[in-house]
Amino acid sequence: MRYKCIVAYDGTLFHGFQTQGHLRTVQSEIEQVLLAINKEATMIYPSGRTDAGVHAHGQVFHFDSAIDIPEQNMKNALNTRLPRDIYIKDVVIVDEDFHARFSAIAKEYHYLIDFSERDPLLKNYRYYCPFHHVDIDSFIAAFKLFEGEHDFRSFTKNQQLSDTTRRIFQISAKQENALVTIKIVGNGFMRHMVRILVAMALEVGRNKITFERLKYIMEQKNRFLSPKIVPSSGLYLFAVYYSQEELKQRLKQDN
């Protein structure tokens, strides 16, 4: 039996998603619970990793189980045993050719950046930008430069990858008072990519570099030209898409 799960988590107290020795990670917490449910070691396969401090509203993973447990019962069994900073939102039984990582066709990330005075109650859930005089419109316009298909080599930590070209289907931004939510939907994201893109667009908003310079940096495919990164606390893996239909629906929504 293959189960597909949608999971939300508060990344604050995790050393990221993936198992790392004895550190507390989302994967190790879930696998520990599955060991209790399935009575045997059970590996989970996520759509991809998330880094320490990154949150998820809709991360997806799958696992196989030798016992046949109905979907709702599996969901309850997991949520009853999981710590309070992880919650399984949905469980469905899928075909054996479904793979959380390889079947994914797109992902959506959100980044929350706040230009007001910091609220200590929200410190782990957004980035309180310490810079004054940011032109928010230029920041958003600069971020929109990344829409389309580009080689993002300048903007990732994964310099050993042979193919660093990714397609960004859509970028949108919502502003409520001093809080800006950036939404980005693409066919794939490399390590630190979203956080570096936000940081570099912010350099344009701060008038430290021009639009043209940002385009030039992208074209140079040189990581050393974009040394900035914003904190993980503002980043959310919002959703993973597995069908063209789902993706089309999503892209229509912001148009």
Add this chain to the structure above:
Amino acid sequence: MRYKCIVAYDGTLFHGFQTQGHLRTVQSEIEQVLLAINKEATMIYPSGRTDAGVHAHGQVFHFDSAIDIPEQNMKNALNTRLPRDIYIKDVVIVDEDFHARFSAIAKEYHYLIDFSERDPLLKNYRYYCPFHHVDIDSFIAAFKLFEGEHDFRSFTKNQQLSDTTRRIFQISAKQENALVTIKIVGNGFMRHMVRILVAMALEVGRNKITFERLKYIMEQKNRFLSPKIVPSSGLYLFAVYYSQEELKQRLKQDN
């Protein structure tokens, strides 16, 4: 120089407001920073304590300083040194007869209770009610029973107090989908009082007791008749009022 400060904090990682040996508390963190600023031990006096896990948007405290630092500089000096889960929102220099506790004429608490599936990202910031079939209208109506002047002895941990009568000026409730925010403004609140009041009103919403029974429990002034309490994660000290004018403005707002 007497300074009045308005402070916000995320109660999650504090053992409450008040200093308790070597435990991490809001008071000990602030006093440690004031020691560095004033170069001498400086006590702070809050409007009252808050318990472990309780949050504040508008707690107030005062302290005296031998050095004369302008308000905005004092605010910056504090916020630069304070941990990220405490933030000083406002600093004003006040007369020496101002006392954060004794000059207060009213306080406002909010309680956030959510009847939907839990979101792991909000687990420390509201109470996810595990009970099904709560009649939200009855719950709110029951809570409104507490408006006015009453002896709240049945609803506090502080059984050694001689006077347990308090005046509740206003109770209001706001519902957004499955989230209910209860707002309560009163001239004073005893230990655990708001959390016990919410828990007992919830018993009415769950149809475990009647309105009449809740009134009877209040009249009995007997703590053993109200053994319930809701978690501190949903509770916020929203504001402390020091003038009739401020209080009047606030009470008008929800009428």
